[in-house]
Amino acid sequence: MTERTVAIVGAGLAGLACARALVGAQYSVTVLEKSRGLGGRIATRRVGGLAFDHGAQYFVVRDPGFRDYIDLASATGYAATWLPAAPGMSRREPWHVGVPGMSGIVKPLAAGLDVKRGLKVLKCEWRDGEWYLKTESGDELGPFAVLLLAVPAPQAVELTRDFTSALDVEILLRNVRMAPCWAAMVAYADRLDVHADVLTDQEGMLAWAARDVGKPGRLSTQDCWVLHASSEWTREHIDDPPATVAEALVAEFGKRMGFEARAKYHAAHLWRYARVEQPLGAPCVWDAKLRFGLCGDWCLDARAEAAWSSGTSLAQQVLAVP
Numbered sequence: 631m632t633e634r635t636v637a638i639v640g641a642g643l644a645g646l647a648c649a650r651a652l653v654g655a656q657y658s659v660t661v662l663e664k665s666r667g668l669g670g671r672i673a674t675r676r677v678g679g680l681a682f683d684h685g686a687q688y689f690v691v692r693d694p695g696f697r698d699y700i701d702l703a704s705a706t707g708y709a710a711t712w713l714p715a716a717p718g719m720s721r722r723e724p725w726h727v728g729v730p731g732m733s734g735i736v737k738p739l740a741a742g743l744d745v746k747r748g749l750k751v752l753k754c755e756w757r758d759g760e761w762y763l764k765t766e767s768g769d770e771l772g773p774f775a776v777l778l779l780a781v782p783a784p785q786a787v788e789l790t791r792d793f794t795s796a797l798d799v800e801i802l803l804r805n806v807r808m809a810p811c812w813a814a815m816v817a818y819a820d821r822l823d824v825h826a827d828v829l830t831d832q833e834g835m836l837a838w839a840a841r842d843v844g845k846p847g848r849l850s851t852q853d854c855w856v857l858h859a860s861s862e863w864t865r866e867h868i869d870d871p872p873a874t875v876a877e878a879l880v881a882e883f884g885k886r887m888g889f890e891a892r893a894k895y896h897a898a899h900l901w902r903y904a905r906v907e908q909p910l911g912a913p914c915v916w917d918a919k920l921r922f923g924l925c926g927d928w929c930l931d932a933r934a935e936a937a938w939s940s941g942t943s944l945a946q947q948v949l950a951v952p
């Protein structure tokens with residue numbers, strides 16, 4: 631076995647940024663992702679001719695390394711600046727979005743990587759100094775010299791139950807808190823007669839609404855909107871059926887915007903670990919003895935850029951191994 635084989639669980643921005651940095655340094659990297667799509671919470675759901683960015687809405691860019699990446703993505707047509715009509719809202723920094731959907735932003739990162747999609751990892755085992763992964767389909771993958779988990783903190787705790795690291799992951803991540811979010815996707819056949827592309831509210835049940843087709847490079851001809859419930863409302867309604875949640879959010883949206891248009895399509899998706907409420911406060915977690923690490927937005931902040939920074943930091947830890 632070569633010392634340079636790495637398994638990364640999770641093809642969100644953190645996992646892909648980490649993988650890209652390691653592949654650039656001649657590591658042999660396998661990324662395992664349970665979903666069919668890439669990007670994790672940076673997601674675009676396509677239904678017929680409709681498309682919805684039902685996870686992350688836009689990025690702000692502060693880290694010079696992330697800026698270089700967004701510049702590259704913009705130059706190759708995978709990102710653009712969004713200037714929504716948002717009366718009364720102040721934007722101190724430019725808002726960047728993926729093109730033609732938010733998930734477009736990870737395309738340049740993922741190009742050429744070995745990503746095994748639709749493979750859910752259930753168990754990680756450390757045997758004789760090497761890593762093995764058991765998947766939901768009953769397969770075992772490995773051996774790998776290095777194991778990196780790029781999944782939300784509660785899922786990382788689950789995946790580390792079966793081995794003992796010098797870092798007790800459960801204790802280490804005890805104070806990390808992530809909030810859930812119900813997202814509704816709604817399309818109207820005719821463009822709504824509203825003058826805002828974005829609605830925010832810190833108090834009510836509807837925390838955010840955005841006109842997806844108002845973003846640059848969108849292909850849908852229907853008026854597609856994404857609605858996000860507040861964390862409080864989501865927690866109270868976490869076990870409700872998706873159809874009931876979609877109807878409640880769409881009705882609230884109509885009430886807030888002052889119209890009674892009939893939606894042509896609506897659906898809801900629960901993000902169980904959506905937004906970081908309390909981060910770890912360190913860029914990543916690394917156990918040099920086991921060659922095992924953790925990364926994700928939850929290390930640093932509730933923003934996509936934090937995922938990129940965390941994944942990049944973890945790659946630096948791996949590269950520093952003599």
Ligand SMILES: Cc1cc2nc3c(=O)[nH]c(=O)nc-3n(C[C@H](O)[C@H](O)[C@H](O)COP(=O)(O)OP(=O)(O)OC[C@H]3O[C@@H](n4cnc5c(N)ncnc54)[C@H](O)[C@@H]3O)c2cc1C
Pocket residue numbers: 639640641642643644645662663664665668669670671672684685686687688689690749750751752780781782785811813858901903904905925926927928931932933934935936937
């Ligand atoms: C509703 C919502 C709105 C948001 N709005 C914004 C915003 O406007 N601006 C902003 O900057 N950020 C926003 N965010 C946050 C942003 O999306 C995240 O910070 C970022 O995408 C996190 O990336 P990540 O790689 O750390 O995690 P994730 O994107 O969660 O990636 C983890 C990946 O691991 C996979 N995975 C998990 N368990 C397993 C397993 N056992 N086996 C295999 N694969 C597994 C998952 O499928 C996923 O693809 C929002 C998030 C949500 C949900």
